[in-house]
Amino acid sequence: MAGPRDEIEGLIALMARLPGLGPRSARRAVLHLLRRREGQMAPLAAALAHVAASARDCPICGNIAMGESCEICSDPARATGEICVVEDVADLWAMERGHAFKGRYHVLGGVLSALDAVGPEELGIPRLIARVRDEGIAEVILALNATVEGQTTAHYIAEALEEAGVKVTSLAQGVPIGGELDYLDDGTIQAALRARRAL
């Protein structure tokens, strides 16, 4: 097809690059928007343009910031002396949804990987060590994924922080709330058994 239709096809192709949308569902989404040009398509375009132009990486923690620094780093109530280290912003959001952690974060933006040439510098680990010293941090909580790379990175950070004299902890591993033993993998059951507690 020729000409103007290409613009709509181009939009469908951009939408199809989003996770969870394939070519078929991207077409359906664009058609949905084309039928609601005033009410949904224009507002979505404006919101995307605004966030694309305003969002930046927080220079302190690596979270997404809409201002100079992110809302967590700029909130004085969150200067609790605790830093939670996460792999990426998705994990930070997941922690925030839990409403359990009241301190600040350090977003690594990845994990150590010799293959991909990701070293401590790339993950901002020297910056984390400087923050621990400068902000008078008492505890660093490692909330890294329970994968081999995540745990390797966690051990590296724990060692690097050893001489800073800060308490380093990590999230407990065990049976998820509501989890059924029958559906859990062997590693989780082993970890839960090793970390068993007296009732």
Place this chain on the structure above:
Amino acid sequence: MAGPRDEIEGLIALMARLPGLGPRSARRAVLHLLRRREGQMAPLAAALAHVAASARDCPICGNIAMGESCEICSDPARATGEICVVEDVADLWAMERGHAFKGRYHVLGGVLSALDAVGPEELGIPRLIARVRDEGIAEVILALNATVEGQTTAHYIAEALEEAGVKVTSLAQGVPIGGELDYLDDGTIQAALRARRAL
């Protein structure tokens, strides 16, 4: 959460209104875009804004048009004397993907419904009759969905076109290509049997 984060939450809420995306996948999509602000988020915002501003309903057939009229109505090669009547733009796109129809369309934008107060005027049926007369149309192909409402609408249009002296046809019903009889509903098998052909 306060302030700037609300702008991202607002964007997630807008994305979550797209078909095929829920709150969870909308959040994942926004995070994906936040990590690709230059490369994907800004281009998507620009494409959405451009299409939202430029797209309109084709005044002739009701298709989505990026110019004065849609690319099909403005293509002289498609003045074949045939009009295909479809329920909505999604159906027009589906017909076009088939690459089998070379004429023009009439998009009803719905089906007759007494309950929803959708009558012939709302579906542009008088406009269709005028087109048949003015464009010297020889055949009107009804490509409406095989639902009760779709077939009711098809019969109404066939009757309304009776005095225009135009040939009115509808898509054949039968076994889909690659369809297995075992998985077909009874109505399809009955329709395919009634419309059986000599080999």
